[in-house]
Amino acid sequence: MAAKFDLVVVGGSFAGLACARTAALRGLKVAVLDGKSEPGARVRTTGILVKEATEDCDLPADLMRKVRGVRLYAPDGRALDLHAPGYYFQATDTAGLLRWMATEAERAGAKLMYGRRFEGATEDRFGVSLPALDLHTQFLIGADGARSHVAQFFGLGRNRRFLAGAEIECEPLPGLDARFLHCFADSKIAAGYIGWAVPGLGMTQIGVASVRGRKPQLSQLFARVATTSGGDSVRVVERRSGLIPTGGPVEPLGRGRVMLIGDAAGLVSPVTGGGIHTALHFGRRAAQLVGEYLYDRGGHPLEAFAREIPRYRLKRVLRRVLDLAPPNALIDAMLMTAPLRALAQRLYFHRRSGDPASFEAWQEDFERGNMEPQPPSRGGELRCI
Ligand SMILES: Cc1cc2nc3c(=O)[nH]c(=O)nc-3n(C[C@H](O)[C@H](O)[C@H](O)COP(=O)(O)OP(=O)(O)OC[C@H]3O[C@@H](n4cnc5c(N)ncnc54)[C@H](O)[C@@H]3O)c2cc1C
The missing domain is CATH 3.30.9 (D-Amino Acid Oxidase; Chain A, domain 2)
Structure with missing residues (x-):
């Protein structure tokens, strides 16, 4: 029988690990899938954090x-x-930071599954099944980066610029x-x-x-x-x-029991290219909203999420000029x-x-x-x- 989770997060980087830790702390049964062999492997970022990121999330000095x-x-x-x-x-020591975040997510109760890629899924009334991995989840979050496979598979919005x-x-x-x-x-x-x-x-x-x-x-x-x-x-x-x-938030950000966060959702400043702070902040926020939806009869997570995320309207105009x-x-x-x-x-x-x-x-x-x-x-x- 398939292992059952409340939340499966695809992508174990900044957005996915922040989301998984908060969800697990709130009592959700969470799994994180990532194609990489281990947290912090093959880092693709410079990893500079703005001051606000360290105010929002307590990270090791x-x-x-x-x-x-x-x-x-x-x-x-x-x-x-x-x-x-x-x-x-x-x-930052970016690889070290991601390893630390993974340890914290695991300590909160999330199950980390590195070396496992998202390849496809089937949807039913109760959630999403990942037959290749023998998993079933009530909600699935795509935190799998700029070229999100989750977005592609479920026909969600995709980054174009x-x-x-x-x-x-x-x-x-x-x-x-x-x-x-x-x-x-x-x-x-x-x-x-x-x-x-x-x-x-x-x-x-x-x-x-x-x-x-x-x-x-x-x-x-x-x-x-x-x-x-x-x-x-x-x-x-x-x-x-x-x-x-650099095109700003994608549309749609999700549907049914699936939603995007981090780079997959286009939450990156079109001018500075900085996305780690928004990945951390809205990773955590998505977990709170999914928890409320599943266990407190809260509204659909997408409603509040779409209202709260930055739209970067002015920065998108400036990006066109810089292009x-x-x-x-x-x-x-x-x-x-x-x-x-x-x-x-x-x-x-x-x-x-x-x-x-x-x-x-x-x-x-x-x-x-x-x-x-x-x-x-x-x-x-x-x-x-
Ligand atoms: C060269 C460069 C420099 C940057 N410098 C900065 C900077 O200094 N400061 C800053 O704030 N931002 C910077 N950014 C942007 C920043 O790196 C991203 O905004 C941030 O990493 C987004 O985090 P994320 O968790 O959404 O996605 P990512 O960090 O891209 O992680 C996505 C994860 O999903 C996994 N994944 C992908 N496909 C699958 C699949 N099918 N199945 C399972 N797992 C999958 C990947 O292995 C990866 O671990 C930079 C970006 C680049 C390219």
């Missing part, structure tokens, strides 16, 4: 490193330093200022997006993403980063690539102007203002323990390098 500033480079080499007092990003990303992980570059995320706006290297170099936990990640059809130029970026950091030979530890959905990949001469002319600096500040730090003193001065103050609040300002600090 020893798997993260705070990075407080963004250094944004124009194609001609000038750079703009951006930051906002009190704000930070977290570079993407950025293509490629990244290497290498030994630390000592000359790369570890206080910053280094971001490179350059249409020849990263048409429609940016290149990045992240001094992480015991390694450096160098990556680039472009609109599809324009190859991300990882080796050109690597040469630029090497010039910037004064290093020329590094040992590459790992290479990875993946697709980033045009403005020529480098235009980026050089525009990037350091006050309106563009203000826009960059807003995109990286949301509504927070930078401080009028330079990042260096702010950091000195911070390290001296000066807790006086800083007056707000509108833009970042321009450096010529």
Whole structure:
């Protein structure tokens, strides 16, 4: 007889594991399927977390490193330093974080089934059967990423617009200022997006993403980063690539006893390409809604879910503009102007203002323990390098 579950989650990454843990803590009998051999295998992401992600979900500090500033480079080499007092990003040991999340989900009671792929299902009045795996579930959640098989199989909405990303992980570059995320706006290297170099936990990640059809130029970026950091030979530890959905939430997000979350649902910022925070937040939220539906006669989870998720209306418009990949001469002319600096500040730090003193001065103050609040300002600090 098929093993019976309340909830089967397809995909054991950020969205799926967050969902499974919350559902299990709420008393649901949960299983997670993932085609990978183990949690944290074949990571496809840079894994940077925005501050809000660590406020929403309690994650272990020893798997993260705070990075407080963004250094944004124009194609001609000038750079703009951006930051906002009190704000930070977290570079992560991403594989370690996913292993930790898997352990937490398991400890909460979820059954983890790695090395098992979703291939197809049959639906009945009481839920969904997965005959190949001999499972039956009252509800099925697709957390299986940008090219969701669950979405395809059940005829749900699918991501149609993407950025293509490629990244290497290498030994630390000592000359790369570890206080910053280094971001490179350059249409020849990263048409429609940016290149990045992240001094992480015991390694450096160098990556680039472009609109599809324009190859991300990882080796050109690597040469630029090497010039910037004064290093020329590094040992590459790992290479990875993946697709980033940029079209916003898919339609429909689910039907009957099936629903999508995370990248599968298109919950990724079309401008920044960040999707981990929404994967965690709405992974947990989906679990709460499914629990209420199955056990408290709550409304169908899709109703509240569709109401609560971000629609990214403005960011989708901005994405269309960025997809045009403005020529480098235009980026050089525009990037350091006050309106563009203000826009960059807003995109990286949301509504927070930078401080009028330079990042260096702010950091000195911070390290001296000066807790006086800083007056707000509108833009970042321009450096010529
Ligand atoms: C190069 C790159 C860099 C990025 N950098 C960042 C960043 O720094 N910060 C950020 O916030 N976002 C970043 N993103 C986006 C972020 O990685 C995603 O938004 C996030 O991983 C989404 O989590 P998820 O759980 O929805 O899906 P995923 O992390 O894609 O996980 C999907 C899971 O489903 C499994 N799966 C797929 N098909 C099946 C199947 N048929 N059966 C069983 N299992 C299956 C996969 O093995 C995988 O484990 C980046 C993306 C890319 C490509």
